[in-house]
Each structure stands twice: as structure tokens, then as C-alpha cells.
Amino acid sequence: MHTHDGPTRQLIWALLLTGAIFVLQLVGALMSQSLSLLSNAGHLFTDLGSIGLALYAAKVGQHRPTQELSYGYSRSGIVAAFVNGLILAAIAIALMISSIYRFIRPAPVNASVMLVVTIITLGLNLATSWVLHPPQKSRDINRWGVYWHALGDAFSSLGILLAALLIDETGWNGWDPVAALAVGLFILWASWKTARPSLRILMEATPEGTRLDEIRQTFLSHPDVNDVHHLHVWSISPELHALSAHIRLGTTSIRDGQRVIEQLNHDLAAHHDIHHVTLQIEAEQHDDPDDGIPTN
Ligand SMILES: [Zn+2]
Ligand SMILES: [Zn+2]
Incomplete structure (x- = not known):
């Protein structure tokens, strides 16, 4: 039936x-x-x-x-x-x-x-x-x-x-x-x-109830993260939120970088309900103009 x-x-x-x-x-x-x-x-x-x-x-x-x-x-x-x-x-x-x-x-x-x-x-x-x-x-x-x-x-x-x-x-x-x-x-x-x-x-808006500034803080509160740019958070569906960002790390070892990413993935899921994360790791300041998103 x-x-x-x-x-x-x-x-x-x-x-x-x-x-x-x-x-x-x-x-x-x-x-x-x-x-x-x-x-x-x-x-x-x-x-x-x-x-x-x-x-x-x-x-x-x-x-x-x-x-x-x-x-x-x-x-x-x-x-x-x-x-x-x-x-x-x-x-x-x-x-x-x-x-x-x-x-x-x-x-x-x-x-x-x-x-x-x-x-x-x-x-x-x-x-x-x-x-x-x-x-x-x-x-x-x-x-x-x-x-x-x-x-x-x-x-x-x-x-x-x-x-x-x-x-x-x-x-x-x-x-x-x-x-x-x-x-x-x-x-x-x-x-x-x-x-x-x-x-x-x-419109790929930041999900209702999510503040980009708070997400930025989550990144920067990690001791190995020196900078975050090209930060975007959007919803694929009302239940599934995605994030992409570039992060500049204080470490140059890939193994340490991997550890930082795992920690960030955990924090983003636990505190911001974001389960689809894509991060680009950078070791040094590079010529990469940001999207001009204002912070307040
Ligand atoms: Zn009706
Ligand atoms: Zn970058």
C-alpha cells in the first residue's frame, strides 16, 4: 500500500x-x-x-x-x-x-x-x-x-x-x-x-538570526587565526546553512592548519548551526581585496 x-x-x-x-x-x-x-x-x-x-x-x-x-x-x-x-x-x-x-x-x-x-x-x-x-x-x-x-x-x-x-x-x-x-x-x-x-x-542573504560579526569573532578568537576575509554565510535551504571564507594562519605547517580547521568546523556547527563549511588557508598577507562588507 x-x-x-x-x-x-x-x-x-x-x-x-x-x-x-x-x-x-x-x-x-x-x-x-x-x-x-x-x-x-x-x-x-x-x-x-x-x-x-x-x-x-x-x-x-x-x-x-x-x-x-x-x-x-x-x-x-x-x-x-x-x-x-x-x-x-x-x-x-x-x-x-x-x-x-x-x-x-x-x-x-x-x-x-x-x-x-x-x-x-x-x-x-x-x-x-x-x-x-x-x-x-x-x-x-x-x-x-x-x-x-x-x-x-x-x-x-x-x-x-x-x-x-x-x-x-x-x-x-x-x-x-x-x-x-x-x-x-x-x-x-x-x-x-x-x-x-x-x-x-x-538573494544568498545571511541566514535570519546569524550575525556575520559574531562569526568573524568565532574565527578571530582562535589563537592561530590572524585574519579572516571573503567571509560569506548563506542558506541552501532553510535547514542547511553554508559558509566560505579565507583565513590567514600564524602557522605554516599543513598539519597545524588541519587542526585549526577541525576546531573551526566544530565551533561553527556548535555555535552557529553551520554544517557546510569551505575554508581557504593562507599563510601570509596576500594581495586579495576583500568584498567590502562593512563591520560594525
Ligand atoms: Zn488562502
Ligand atoms: Zn584571501
Whole structure:
């Protein structure tokens, strides 16, 4: 029998629940002529895409390295998260533009249909976030991303629920595009939350929580290390950090150099969680301009 591990099973559940909410929102939007329901449906459509991408990334991330892809597929999830964020941003902007049009020319909506559809949706949203909650210590940015996202979806349903109640109470249809605009803003925020961590990794940024100055100190606190330059720390994936640097040693013996490197490897792993280290040893000051990274 084919079995799935935890995250994959969660994602399949999320896919089913989100698919159900999507159909519900679309039918509700057509029946009630509500723009806020339609924007939520559009949003859920991209959710289906992002869960699909996350499933793909989880599957492909387990592939072994090859001659061509020597790091394996560790970054496929990062690329998926980034593309997701871009699609979300595009949808958010389209929705906000339609809300403004609709606000200028409000159209009648059926508030009772909106109300019923949104109450059911809210229940399903909460069920989805419950299913998606990652283990407390998980560092998988895709999993935390989809969790926060599902929780945010519940908030936008709450907003639409409020709009439906207000339309019912005041008879003013303008509440519908107001809610649609709020959903659009929320999607824009979600797109930034999705894209930012992956963008950092794609930009080879120093991992969040790691300070280059402290790493430099780790090197210089070793008695045999006189200088460190061309120091770079980056992430191959959220769990795997890499470092490369040139170090100038006080010793000229290769055997001593080897000992220093072993000590540094140990310190970098123990204190900075860096497990993929490449060091170039130099014995004398050489003509090697640094990258101009400021120290403070
Ligand atoms: Zn969503
Ligand atoms: Zn050098």
C-alpha cells in the first residue's frame, strides 16, 4: 500500500478542504453577485495552486543529489514559495482594482446567501488551519506559510461575514466592495509573508538570526587565526546553512592548519548551526581585496 508521511497527508487534507471551500465560494458568489465572495474564490484558486506546489516540492525535495544538481532539490520548495508569493500579489492587485470600480458603482447583492455561505466557509477555514498546524519546532517555511495563510483565510471570511451582516442591517451594498478591498489587502500581505523568506534565500542573504560579526569573532578568537576575509554565510535551504571564507594562519605547517580547521568546523556547527563549511588557508598577507562588507 502507498503511504504518506505527516506533512504530505496534511497537505492532501488541506487540498481537499480548500477545494470544497473554493467550489462553495464560487457558487455563492454567482448566486449572491457578491464581489467579496468572488475575490475570496479567486484567492482560494491560488491557494489550491500553492498547496499543489507544496506537495510537488515535498515530493521532489526527497530526491537524491545528482551530477547536475549537486545540492539535490533542496531549493525547489524555496522557488515554489517565491512563485506563490508573486501569483498572490498579482491576484491581490486585480481584486483591489475591481473593488474600487464596484465601490464607485455598487451593485445589489444577496446578503442572506452571502451570510450562509460565509458561515460554512469559516468553519471549513478553521478546520483547515487545525489540520495544517506544523509541529512547534518545525523550520519548514512552506509549512508555516500555509498554516498562517489558512488562519488568515479564516479572518477574511470573518470580514465578509461582517459585511453581509452590515448589508442586511443597513441596506447599503457598498459594504461588499469594502470587504473585497480588505480581502485584497490581506492577500497582498500574505503574498509578502510568503515571498520574503524565500527571496532572502534566493538573494544568498545571511541566514535570519546569524550575525556575520559574531562569526568573524568565532574565527578571530582562535589563537592561530590572524585574519579572516571573503567571509560569506548563506542558506541552501532553510535547514542547511553554508559558509566560505579565507583565513590567514600564524602557522605554516599543513598539519597545524588541519587542526585549526577541525576546531573551526566544530565551533561553527556548535555555535552557529553551520554544517557546510569551505575554508581557504593562507599563510601570509596576500594581495586579495576583500568584498567590502562593512563591520560594525
Ligand atoms: Zn488562502
Ligand atoms: Zn584571501
